[in-house]
Amino acid sequence: MAVYAMEKIQAFGGKVVACSDSDGYIVDEAGIDVALVKEIKELRRGRICDYVGLRGAGAHYIAEGSIWDVPCDVALPCATQNELTGKDAASLLRNGVMAVxxxxxxxxxxxxxxxxxxxxxxxxPGKAANAGGVATSALEMQQNASRDSWSFEQTEARLAAVMRGIHDSCAATAEEYGAPGDYVLGASIAGFVRVAEAMRAQGVI
Known part of the structure; x- marks a missing residue:
């Protein structure tokens, strides 16, 4: 869910300038008030357009167009399949995006x-960057199997280690196969190799 991605960005010192729902998007150059977005979406069950009236001056709601037209350093598509098109990618690139x-x-x-x-x-790619949900399910299964209960901080630390490992594996695999920096290739090959090794270990092949 995008709101938790925004929370993490702010925790690392970043500034979120835009976010959207299925009706449109908001832009707040001073930085999106993530707590207010959570209140609107999770407590009030409202629409993102409600943010402008509650936030006040400096916030804008755009019903037409694409959120990907907003200049940014980092873009995080967190909603649905095929939400970011080739046209959107071209707009992000023109506006100087550095990472997606x-x-x-x-x-x-x-x-x-x-x-x-x-x-x-x-x-x-999502197969790597969006692996946190599956990883957290595995951590929950580990707790259940050991009849243990971890604090939020313990679980988050384990998840952070898992995600760092995924990143490092993707980067190293891309380098190994002659495509440094290509996380798509790195994630695909690393995932395939891991599954293949697990199958061999089980005597399947």
Whole structure:
């Protein structure tokens, strides 16, 4: 869910300038008030347009157009499949985006992925960047199996280690196969090799 991606960005010192729902998007150059967005979406069950009236001066709501037209350093598509098109990718590249990380299952179309790769930016595919949900399920299973209960901080530390490992594996695999910086290739090959090794270990092949 995008709101938790925004929380993490702020925790690391970043500034979120735009976010959207299915009706439109908001822009707040002073930085999105993530607590207010959570209140609107999770407590009030409202729409993102409600943010402007509650936030006041400096916040804008845009019903038409695309959130990907907003200039940014990092873009995080976190909603639905194929939400970020080749046209959107071209707009992001024109506006100087440096990195795109998928926070959903295949939110970028193949045309968008090709544009990002051709543009030489850092592009993290969902199979790697969006692995946190599956990883957390595995951590929950580990707790259940050991009849243990971890604190939020313990779980987050374990998840952070898992995600660092995924990043390092993708980067190292891309380097090994002659495509440094290509996280798409690195994630695909690293995932395939890991599954193949697990099958061999079980005597399947």
């Amino acid at each position: 990380a998928e926070g959903a299952n295949m939110p970028s179309t193949p045309e968008a992925v090709r544009a990002f790769q051709a543009g030489g930016i850092l592009f993290a």
